[in-house]
Amino acid sequence: MENVDVVIRGGVVLPMKGRGAIDDGLVAIKKDVIVYVGKASKSPRFIAEKVIEGKGKAILPGLVNCHTHVSMTLFRGLAEDQPLLRWLRETIWPLEAKLKPEDIYVGALLGCLEMLKTGTTCFADMYFREDMVAKAVQELGLRATLAPGIIESQNAAQTEKMLEESIIAAKKLHATAQGRIRFQLGPHAVYSCSPELLKRIHKAALRLRVGLHIHLAESEDLARQVKEKYGVTEIPLLKKIGFLGPSVLAAHCIHVSKQEIKTLAKHQVKVAYNPVANMKLAQGMPSIVDLLEAGVSVGIGTDGPASNNSLDMFQTVKTASLLQKIRYRDSTVLPAHQALEMATRDGAKVLGIENIVGTLELGKKADLIIIDLKKPHLLPVHDIYANLVYSATGSDVDTVMVNGKILMENRQVTVTDEEKILEKAQKTAQNLLVH
DSSP: OEEEEEEEESSEEOOSSSSOOBTTEEEEEETTEEEEEEEGGGSOOEEEEEEEEOTTEEEEEOEEEEEEOGGGGGGTTSSOSOOHHHIIIIIIHHHHHHOOHHHHHHHHHHHHHHHHHTTEEEEEEEESOHHHHHHHHHHHTOEEEEEEEEOOOSSHHHHHHHHHHHHHHHHHHTTBTTTTEEEEEEEOBTTTSOHHHHHHHHHHHHHHTOEEEEEESOOHHHHHHHHHHHSSOHHHHHHHTTOOSTTEEEEEOOSOOHHHHHHHHHTTOEEEEOHHHHHHTTOOOOOHHHHHHTTOOEEEOOOOTTTSSOOOHHHHHHHHHHHHHHHHTOTTSSOHHHHHHHHTHHHHHHTTOTTTSSSOOTTSBOOEEEEEOOSGGGOSOSOHHHIIIIIOOGGGEEEEEETTEEEEETTEESSSOHHHHHHHHHHHHHHHHHO
16 A cells, blocks of 8 residues: 555546546546556555545646736737737737736736636746746746747847846746746747847857747738848748757747748747637638648647637637648548647647656656536547547636646635635726726
């Protein structure tokens, strides 16, 4: 007999190592690590401090949101149904100029709460003052890879300040919160950072041994501006300056040629696919199947809650699959099991933490979610992957665990006062619009 902290028994376990599902499964957790995954009938005898009954439920790795701007929860519902540049210039950028550090913290609390309640246990964020986002992550117990955004200003001193603050935050906060918080550097995009600045950021990331998070090939209009200015499109430019590599997380990659896809694959660049935001801002349909066939690692992201309106990864995963079927006019591409792999196992790989999370297996951190299948829209269960991808929503998440700690059980968040966060966020958002 072995003493453990938590046993989850009786549900269907999806380890996400392949297509196999374990009926009447059991997961045992000791401290923050998984020590058993398999059939309950074949498991050793465990003495657990806490037993969670999983009958009628699915147990799977927590979802990984590979690209967002979590504090933009405060802008949810503003500037709707507008073109990208108008959306940015007339609403988003002026509001962001008014943000105080406390506002970013409150927005991050709201976003982390939303992700927690909808089954996302890990996310990659790019925004200003990521130290304030880190504070929210620390409090709510999630796992995050945070990239302070860097934009080249006409004021050189302002650009220097932004770069220096990013480096300080990465030095101070990388690998903190029991390893749950990691840092990257976040040059906003090729159109908003000069080649010289991009080279400096790349050099700093190498020195700090952290990754890079950048928007890439998102807008056709902006890509055209880059080509007019530098004579080449974004990906060849980044290749030329030595920026591309396996530690680069590139969000979007919508407008890429076959040759550029080969370049991304050759340099082992990771891609975050953001289907809902791409559709809402009418930026186009990325060729995800082509990227995958070329060997590029692709995860799924919601993008910010101002351009998606939701941080519910279940909504986004469904859209991720359906959009590719339309893109290729082929109903067989990006099937349900593959879409769920992209939201778990592959998402962890994109963030460089696949040896820690992303699947349920021995020795990995206990980051997992439990889905209540006893719902009219989730029955009958013929194909569990289809049910989870095409039928489930974030509100079906019953229990969430990160690093072996239960953050939500029976839909009750255990780590914070929900009402206080909701009240504070509403007040903060209203103040931004008034002042």
